Amino acid sequence: MAYHIFIVEDDPNIRDIVSAYLKKEGYIVSLVDNAEEAWQQTRLNQPDMWILDIMLPGMDGYELCKKIRDESDVPIIIISAKDEEVDKILGLELGSDDYLTKPFSPRELLARVKRLFKRVEAIEVKSTPRDNIYQVDTLILKPDDRRVFFDDDEIEVTSKEYDLLFHLIQSQNRAFSREELLTLIWGDDYFGSDRAVDDLVKRLRKKMEGVPIETVWGYGYRLRTEAEGGT
Incomplete structure (x- = not known):
């Protein structure tokens, strides 16, 4: 499937x-010139990747990036005439996976697109389960179809939220550093802040009040089996 x-x-x-280069490689491409229209068009059907300009009329690319990331872990590449380091860091901290400064080579963009899709595919393969179920108290993961249950309710989670839970539940009570979790979930070539991990944990705690993800202060997180809930 393309x-x-x-x-x-x-x-x-x-x-x-950009569209011509991507279509030549077999990708399906949708084009819009503003963030509002893009957001409305994708309400019911998220694409597999976003390529966002920053300087847009109306809602800018940063705001759209944040809205996308609040709901999905789909790869995002930001392209922008802004080449200051602070702009790149802001884009990455808001959830983008890559940042390309204009003017750029379409071939370079294409290479980055392919790299991101390979990373997604590698993570999916790496997360393929060996067992049919993992359980800690009322938290249940069913890796065969990547479903999550908590307190007898099925919980809708994004791909990266699931990956975080999967790594933690495989190694119960083990403390993972933020840097280690970044590598496990985003890949070893990810360039961005470890706040991305904190954001995943925050979202999971909001969806599952009392989930036993414990903060290891100054280090990272672990999934505890001896305690009720996280801190």
Whole structure:
């Protein structure tokens, strides 16, 4: 099945050139010139990847990136004329997976797209279960279909939220550093803040009040079997 990539770029020349390169590689491409329209079009059907310009009319790319990341772990590449380090760090901390400064080579963008999809595929393979079920108290993971249950309710989680739970529940009571979790979930070439891990934990705690993910202060997290809930 071909991957679907959604491009949000208000420069028609860049939009058309990038689209042509991606389509030539077999990707399905959707094009819009503003964030509001892109957000509305994808409410019911998220693409497999986003390529976002920052300087857009109306809602900017940073805001759209945050909205996407609040609901999904789909890969995001930001393209921008802003080349300051602070802009790159902001984009990555808001949840983007890569940042490319204009002007750029379409071939370089294509290489980064392929790399991100390979990372996604590798994580999915790595997370393939050996057992049919994992359970800690009322937290249950069914890896065969990547489903999560808590207090007898099925919980909707994103791909990276699931991956975090999966790694923690496989090694119950073991403390994982934030850096280790970044590598396990995002890959060893991820460039960004370890706040991404804190954000995943925050989202999981909001969805499952009392989930036994414990903060190891100044280090990372673990899933405890002896205590009721996390701190």
